[in-house]
Amino acid sequence: xxxxxxxxxxxxxxxxxxxxxxxxxxxxxxxxxxxxxxxxxxxxxxxxxxxxxxxxxxxxxxxxxxxxxxxxxxxxxxxxxxxxxxxxxxxxxxxxxxxxxxxxxxxxxxxxxxxxxxxxxxxxxxxxxxxxxxxxxxxxxxxxxxxxxxxxxxxxxxxxxxxxxxxxxxxxxxxxxxxxxxxxxxxxxxxxxxxxxxxxxxxxxxxxxxxxxxxxxxxxxxxxxxxxxxxxxxxxxxxxxxxxxxxxxxxxxxxxxxxxxxxxxxxxxxxxxxxxxxxxxxxxxxxxxxxxxxxxxxxxxxxxxxxxxxxxxxxxxxxxxxxxxxxxxxxxxxxxxxxxxxxxxxxxxxxxxxxxxxxxxxxxxxxxxxxxxxxxxxxxxxxxxxxxxxxxxxxxxxxxxxxxxxxxxxxxxxxxxxxxxxxxxxxxxxxxxxxxxxxxxxxxxxxxxxxxxxxxxxxxxxxxxxxxxxxxxxxxxxxxxxxxxxxxxx
Numbered sequence: 010x011x012x013x014x015x016x017x018x019x020x021x022x023x024x025x026x027x028x029x030x031x032x033x034x035x036x037x038x039x040x041x042x043x044x045x046x047x048x049x050x051x052x053x054x055x056x057x058x059x060x061x062x063x064x065x066x067x068x069x070x071x072x073x074x075x076x077x078x079x080x081x082x083x084x085x086x087x088x089x090x091x092x093x094x095x096x097x098x099x100x101x102x103x104x105x106x107x108x109x110x111x112x113x114x115x116x117x118x119x120x121x122x123x124x125x126x127x128x129x130x131x132x133x134x135x136x137x138x139x140x141x142x143x144x145x146x147x148x149x150x151x152x153x154x155x156x157x158x159x160x161x162x163x164x165x166x167x168x169x170x171x172x173x174x175x176x177x178x179x180x181x182x183x184x185x186x187x188x189x190x191x192x193x194x195x196x197x198x199x200x201x202x203x204x205x206x207x208x209x210x211x212x213x214x215x216x217x218x219x220x221x222x223x224x225x226x227x228x229x230x231x232x233x234x235x236x237x238x239x240x241x242x243x244x245x246x247x248x249x250x251x252x253x254x255x256x257x258x259x260x261x262x263x264x265x266x267x268x269x270x271x272x273x274x275x276x277x278x279x280x281x282x283x284x285x286x287x288x289x290x291x292x293x294x295x296x297x298x299x300x301x302x303x304x305x306x307x308x309x310x311x312x313x314x315x316x317x318x319x320x321x322x323x324x325x326x327x328x329x330x331x332x333x334x335x336x337x338x339x340x341x342x343x344x345x346x347x348x349x350x351x352x353x354x355x356x357x358x359x360x361x362x363x364x365x366x367x368x369x370x371x372x373x374x375x376x377x378x379x380x381x382x383x384x385x386x387x388x389x390x391x392x393x394x395x396x397x398x399x400x401x402x403x404x405x406x407x408x409x410x411x412x413x414x415x416x417x418x419x420x421x422x423x424x425x426x427x428x429x430x431x432x433x434x435x436x437x438x439x440x441x442x443x444x445x446x447x448x449x450x451x452x453x454x455x456x457x458x459x460x461x462x463x464x465x466x467x468x469x470x471x472x473x474x475x476x477x478x479x480x481x482x483x484x485x486x487x488x489x490x491x492x493x494x495x496x497x498x499x
Contacts, residue, residue: 057314057342060306157268197267219255287411378415457491
């Protein structure tokens with residue numbers, strides 16, 4: 010008789026962020042319009058944090074040459090920290106942070122419509138969610154793309170919420186919140202893909218035979234429908250051509266991009282102010298880059314609290330509970346103030362370095378102001394040159410704007426995927442879309458160009474793209490299929 014020993018070893022690697030690291034991440038994500046409120050809140054909460062110049066100590070300025078890493082390391086430079094890239098914004102540290110050119114900038118407001126995210130967040134308070142669930146719902150809404158899709162799985166959302174905020178939720182709870190968000194307007198928002206988006210819209214309609222058949226087609230024959238394989242659908246579902254025509258009419262009148270549909274109606278009636286986060290100015294042939302610092306004041310640690318902390322270091326060891334508690338209170342607030350100031354410093358450094366790299370890569374555009382000078386660019390390109398993680402660059406630029414000599418542009422304007430054409434040169438997806446639009450605009454409206462014909466034309470022009478890519482770009486530009494374009498002509 011022998012004894013069998015079974016040994017199992019499970020290795021689990023868990024990343025635990027320090028409070029300072031979490032603070033730095035949150036500072037980087039704050040939009041410009043929210044930073045001031047965050048600072049005011051911290052000033053009220055922490056008596057050891059004061060605004061204005063410190064009359065007794067050297068003011069902690071945030072200039073590029075003065076940014077030194079001491080006891081607080083910069084977690085945003087650590088390649089081991091893999092933060093998912095999605096919706097984030099940056100803040101602005103003000104007069105204590107000199108611009109590259111040595112000039113301070115005033116807030117430059119730019120009129121723009123109420124954001125899609127703000128519209129969705131406003132609906133959270135119309136639900137019966139409690140405060141913790143509302144917090145999760147805001148996180149979910151923050152991950153919804155401009156076109157209205159939530160392209161991240163529940164498991165990804167749970168993991169990222171844990172990394173970013175240290176908040177632990179179950180997959181079931183996250184799924185529950187996601188389903189509630191899918192009930193928001195515009196209809197179809199929060200869907201993972203086109204199929205789900207269309208199904209949500211149909212299921213919100215009053216049931217009719219045509220709508221019920223349309224739901225069945227999308228659930229069971231979506232691939233065939235997207236490829237216009239109508240003969241297969243007729244055979245597999247055993248329906249008539251008239252029934253298929255009625256169901257198809259219901260589907261083609263749905264909105265494949267619920268986000269863009271909302272922008273066209275609501276934004277016109279709701280105006281808000283957006284302040285650009287970056288400023289690029291041209292001086293002769295040079296480009297001067299700076300971070301717009303808004304109205305953020307100089308911050309320093311209270312000299313009174315620093316003095317008290319020094320005094321308590323000599324008496325805190327005494328067996329006096331009251332003194333120990335006072336010493337703990339002073340130490341906690343002083344450390345928190347230092348961490349807050351350092352997070353602002355790190356934020357400024359990250360933003361400044363990132364925009365410098367981007368401007369260098371898109372230098373021709375910032376000098377000429379013509380989109381033809383934009384080069385194919387990805388977040389990874391900037392991350393590699395700036396020395397940051399891709400997710401950090403995403404947080405730096407997401408939902409941000411830059412003021413240039415030629416107007417104000419969203420940061421996403423400067424990024425596009427790239428492919429290699431038949432000559433071996435890199436071209437951007439923006440260039441491909443422009444070419445597709447030109448071909449469609451020049452087509453014979455009585456016989457519109459089909460997607461298959463577009464593929465052939467693009468190949469002849471040196472753009473080797475697949476049919477699914479053509480369909481994807483066409484949908485992104487809100488251009489209907491050839492059959493619909495022909496019908497619109499009638």
